[in-house]
Amino acid sequence: MIFKHVLITTLIFLVTLVASGLSIAGEPTENIRKTTDKLIAIVSDPALKTSDKAKEKAQQIRKVVDERFDWEEMSKRTLARHWKKRTQKERAEFIVLFGELLERTYLDRVEGYSGEKVLYVGEKVKGKYAMVTVKIVTKNDTEILVKYRLKKKGGEWLVYDISIQGVSLVNNYRKQFNSIMTRSSYKDLIEKLKTKIETKN
Amino acid sequence: MKKDLSVRVSVRLFIFFVFLLNLFLTLSFAEKTDAGTGLVRLETSLAATETEGHELIRLAYSEKPVTKAGPAGADSSPKADRAGDSQEDAVESDPWEDEAESIDSIPDPLEPMNRAFFVFNDKLYFWFFKPVATGYNMVVPELGRMCIRNFFTNLTMPIRAISCLLQGKFEGFGIELVRFVVNSSAGFLGFQDVARQALDYQIQDEDLGQVFAFYGIGPVFYLNLPFLAASSLRDTAGWVGGLFINPLDYIVVDFWPNVGCRTVDMLNKTSLRIGEYEALKKASIDPYVAMRDAYYQYRLNQIEK
Numbered sequence: 254m255i256f257k258h259v260l261i262t263t264l265i266f267l268v269t270l271v272a273s274g275l276s277i278a279g280e281p282t283e284n285i286r287k288t289t290d291k292l293i294a295i296v297s298d299p300a301l302k303t304s305d306k307a308k309e310k311a312q313q314i315r316k317v318v319d320e321r322f323d324w325e326e327m328s329k330r331t332l333a334r335h336w337k338k339r340t341q342k343e344r345a346e347f348i349v350l351f352g353e354l355l356e357r358t359y360l361d362r363v364e365g366y367s368g369e370k371v372l373y374v375g376e377k378v379k380g381k382y383a384m385v386t387v388k389i390v391t392k393n394d395t396e397i398l399v400k401y402r403l404k405k406k407g408g409e410w411l412v413y414d415i416s417i418q419g420v421s422l423v424n425n426y427r428k429q430f431n432s433i434m435t436r437s438s439y440k441d442l443i444e445k446l447k448t449k450i451e452t453k454n
Numbered sequence: 455m456k457k458d459l460s461v462r463v464s465v466r467l468f469i470f471f472v473f474l475l476n477l478f479l480t481l482s483f484a485e486k487t488d489a490g491t492g493l494v495r496l497e498t499s500l501a502a503t504e505t506e507g508h509e510l511i512r513l514a515y516s517e518k519p520v521t522k523a524g525p526a527g528a529d530s531s532p533k534a535d536r537a538g539d540s541q542e543d544a545v546e547s548d549p550w551e552d553e554a555e556s557i558d559s560i561p562d563p564l565e566p567m568n569r570a571f572f573v574f575n576d577k578l579y580f581w582f583f584k585p586v587a588t589g590y591n592m593v594v595p596e597l598g599r600m601c602i603r604n605f606f607t608n609l610t611m612p613i614r615a616i617s618c619l620l621q622g623k624f625e626g627f628g629i630e631l632v633r634f635v636v637n638s639s640a641g642f643l644g645f646q647d648v649a650r651q652a653l654d655y656q657i658q659d660e661d662l663g664q665v666f667a668f669y670g671i672g673p674v675f676y677l678n679l680p681f682l683a684a685s686s687l688r689d690t691a692g693w694v695g696g697l698f699i700n701p702l703d704y705i706v707v708d709f710w711p712n713v714g715c716r717t718v719d720m721l722n723k724t725s726l727r728i729g730e731y732e733a734l735k736k737a738s739i740d741p742y743v744a745m746r747d748a749y750y751q752y753r754l755n756q757i758e759k
Contacts, residue, residue, distance in 0.1 A: 358736075365729075379549040380549065382549050393596060393599075393600055393726060394600065394647075402548065416751075418752060419754065420748045420751040425744055428743055429740045429744055430739070445739050
């Protein structure tokens with residue numbers, strides 16, 4: 254009889270442990286998971302696999318990504334000290350251009366998806382900032398650590414930086430943009446951004 | 455033993471030759487771009503870092519004329535860059551300072567030369583390595599390539615184990631030893647990574663460059679040499695040191711078979727990574743700067759662990 258009791262209590266204990274383990278994943282992780290699941294669903298949708306549906310697929314991905322990414326915050330952080338010097342109009346133009354470039358970069362990565370495992374391994378929240386750590390296990394058995402940095406805006410957690418294997422996207426672009434701007438000018442940077450976006454079409 | 459020595463000597467000669475080539479190209483490049491407007495020429499003595507103690511010419515692109523010349527002037531420009539990269543004045547900083555990738559960038563006094571070699575490596579990849587690796591991909595299935603990768607990874611255990619030991623990471627040292635014993639036997643000479651699959655003993659990603667970093671040595675400056683990946687002076691020195699504890703040189707002592715083994719290793723690695731470089735190039739506006747920064751951030755992250 255005692256054994257039965259022990260068994261039941263351990264079972265209950267285990268169940269609560271599992272349940273609490275599941276609820277540890279907080280709001281930021283849930284937000285990232287939702288977006289990732291949506292993207293995986295789009296990419297693996299057999300109806301969208303044909304080449305004539307490529308545009309529709311890209312549009313759907315773009316919509317999902319747009320909902321989760323804070324292009325303005327990303328632009329601010331990328332231009333850093335140069336952001337202050339820009340007029341409202343220039344800022345608006347930059348956000349659109351940079352957003353387009355990032356979207357394409359992200360799109361390429363997402364479209365290359367071929368059944369990799371996505372594991373949610375960590376979450377940190379400090380005030381209105383959060384960081385979600387994701388581990389991607391590829392087919393040839395390599396692990397890629399991805400960190401999403403998020404900021405809460407109007408009830409939603411929005412991504413303002415992604416770092417892959419310790420390489421932050423925002424930092425990387427900041428170095429490139431800074432290098433171009435110190436050598437030539439902001440105008441030149443905008444020209445370069447525009448040509449980059451055009452050549453990809 | 456004689457043959458063994460000749461391999462090591464030839465490797466050393468090759469490295470020395472590369473350094474001489476660097477020096478020569480740097481000097482010739484510096485002269486060519488000398489007359490350009492907006493370029494400020496700074497002569498920096500790198501005697502402390504360069505073995506030969508040569509004077510290397512540092513080119514700095516700057517809007518403002520630098521008043522101070524010599525090492526003091528050279529020192530001030532990276533600091534200015536750092537201040538420029540600071541994001542404090544534009545946006546509030548996030549609370550991830552402890553894990554945030556450093557905002558400053560790696561010094562790059564040899565930029566004109568590095569850029570030239572970057573172009574060279576780019577052509578080498580697209581004209582040679584990529585087509586050959588693509589052909590190789592068609593002949594050898596992915597599983598086979600993974601096994602070959604595992605074999606070479608297992609072989610270079612001493613580099614990782616010694617690097618763990620020198621950093622006082624005794625657990626990592628032990629893991630590497632167990633991995634080697636398990637994989638060399640149960641993993642059929644290392645073709646299978648059973649230690650990771652069955653025992654969850656992960657590869658300890660350590661090298662001599664990280665050991666130097668552990669003892670407080672900075673990257674010194676960025677170095678992009680032909681045939682080699684993005685690196686720094688410190689990490690190149692670590693790589694050269696690694697050549698002496700790579701068992702391959704003690705097992706395969708004849709020169710050409712040794713080169714053959716290294717080529718297979720390199721080709722095999724390339725074949726598993728086709729598309730990564732293309733993605734970086736496609737996403738960036740200045741692929742050279744993108745690569746330099748990606749290398750720097752990646753290394754900082756590795757060193758932190």
